[in-house]
Amino acid sequence: MSDDTIRLVTIGRMIRRRRRVLIILAVLGALVGYGTSLLFPPRYTTSAAVLLPGAWEERELLTQTQIATSSVVIDRAAATLGWSGGGELRGRVSAKAADGNIIKISGTADTPERAQQLSDQVAQQFVAFAARIAGDSTDPEAAARPEELRQLVVRTSRRITELADAADPGSSVESVQTRTELAKLRTTLQEAVNKLDQADPAAVKADMVVMGPAARPEGEAPPTRTQFIVAGALVFFLLAVVGHLTAARMSRRLRTEPEITAALGSALLGTVDVPGERPVRRAEGRGTRDRIRRLLGVDVRWDVPTPRTSGDEADRRIRYRRVCARLREQVPAPRRLLVVVPDGDEIALRAAGRLVTEAESDSSPSSSSGEYPVLRMVAVPVSRPLVPDRDTEAGALVVLSAGSWTAAELAGLAEACADAGHEVVGIVVAGTVRARPPRSAGPSPDEAAPALAVRGHATGGPV
Structure with a gap:
């Protein structure tokens, strides 16, 4: 995915496969939004209108709005209402000039009644103070x-x-x-x-009038508690989506066959199909951490494409037998190989087990090339790879799934094989597919085995 364009189908696949953790994060974000709303008590806002008759310039209206929110007006309103903290009220009162020489004075309080009282009282004190300014003069002369x-x-x-x-x-x-x-x-x-x-001025300013009482607010002023909750859930959800996409974009896991063969330094013998199903839970994977991962749904990769539809069981068996046939042609006697599988790669483990089974059930011992090689499977941890020393094996066969390991991890796996005296004779890439129902008619896999073995001799490239 690091070289692909992020498309809507990718985002949809991620949401579908990570829906549990996304839902949990969204709920967590909603709880955070609810907790944040407790720090901001509900507010109610309403406005009272004051009419200024006559001709007023824009700068004069701006001056009047400054007067309406001045400390003198607000302190007088607080004293009339019997409220303490006039300085705090200054942050709850605002004024703006509207069309038609109208100044709207808005007041915000913790209840609708107090917001209405605040707006009305500030408007009245503003009219009285403006009239006093217009009628009084500090210079008697x-x-x-x-x-x-x-x-x-x-x-x-x-x-x-x-x-x-x-x-x-x-x-x-x-x-x-x-x-x-x-x-x-x-x-x-x-x-x-x-x-x-x-x-x-006294004749004009004295005509200022309050255009009726302020309306009692019916709802909270934004941001409301519901908005906090929705915003928290949305922010956490989007952060989770962006985090998943960023992690997938920066991923260095190898996804193509040429990259895998270059990292391991060997040839690709073929690709095999594994029916998509829930990974098998092993005894060592039943800890608390693994149970939490299964609960959150993060134990399954989301950044791999949707498995394609494959043939039936007979078609999948053809691929395994072709790989065994190529191993028979490539490995000298005694044909014994060590099948190395990265630990934790469930798809590769299932493919390697199926490959060992097919090699043991060789149905063409009379062929000119002899029987299939004897395979012994071993799971090697990629964090500290350690491969068993060479005994009677003629080399190592690496089985892995695409998009699961980085170049450095595969290079360490190849070095571990070399340190144990095993030459990597080939690579098998396993991929998940959607299985079709079994065929209703046609030859059985056993009947087709001899012909498949002959076909394996004729083809030498990957499937």
Whole structure:
């Protein structure tokens, strides 16, 4: 898989074969999410709207939102509600400007009632504080200047009226022009006073109104406890999937026949099929660790392809007999071989046992090449390989399954055979297949044996 593209079928196969451990990890993630939710008590959020009449610029609205969340407003709201910790409430109150000169003030609390009270009270205190800012001034002289200007304008208007009355009451052009200019001047002054009144901040800010009470929240504010639980389960599930894919991507196990033959330094004699079934549990594999692995479902490889469908028992026996025939041609007399199987490779162990059985049940002793070799099987641990010393064997036959061992492990196995005086005469690769039901008609395997033995003499390459 290290050289293959990760496809959806690979992910589906991994989820199907590792569903137990994935479900357990998802449940564990849900428990972690539930525990995390206990650290964050439920929160409820609601908003109150404040209308700002008139024309407001964007920066002015931003200023008003800052005022609404200021410490002065929040402290006053906390004091009115009788709540302690005004500084803590500042983190639970927010304000933002909406369309139509509306400021929405949001409050968050641990109950719907408290959230509603907080939002309403902050909105009211904001309106009151804004009105106070607009109506009050810290400079008495500055506050008196607009009124003095109005009085000056009134006196000027009266003086203009007196000048107009004192002008030549005749109908000369000069007198008419003078009275007209004085009237225009009086009108201009009156318009200026009106604009000054309209621009008075106190007149505008005092019109701020709260647009009704805040609605009582019906549900918790995110993230809710359910969201914590779902997020925890999803995160753990995705991490498990990514971890499986990463481990398979970085795996250095050899999967192709050329890689296996290069690591062992020998020729491939053939491939044999083993019907897919649950691996046999040996006595030494019944410890607590193995029971936990079986419970979690991680004792079966997931990164191997789905076994292909093979022929019936007769077809599988053909492959074993062809391997025995090639061994008979390749190994000199006495034809005795040591079958080396990596310990823990259940597929290879079953294939080697079947190969030994086929060699013992030789049905063609009258052939020109003699009987099949005598095979003796031994399981060798790959962590510290130790092969029995050479006795009467003419060499070693290595039987293993593809995708189970790395190049370094197989090289160590070959070195162990060389140290014991055994030459690796060949390699047999075993693979799992899905067995078909037995044939309803046709020659029996015993009847086909002589012909298969002859065919084995004619073919020398791997099956």
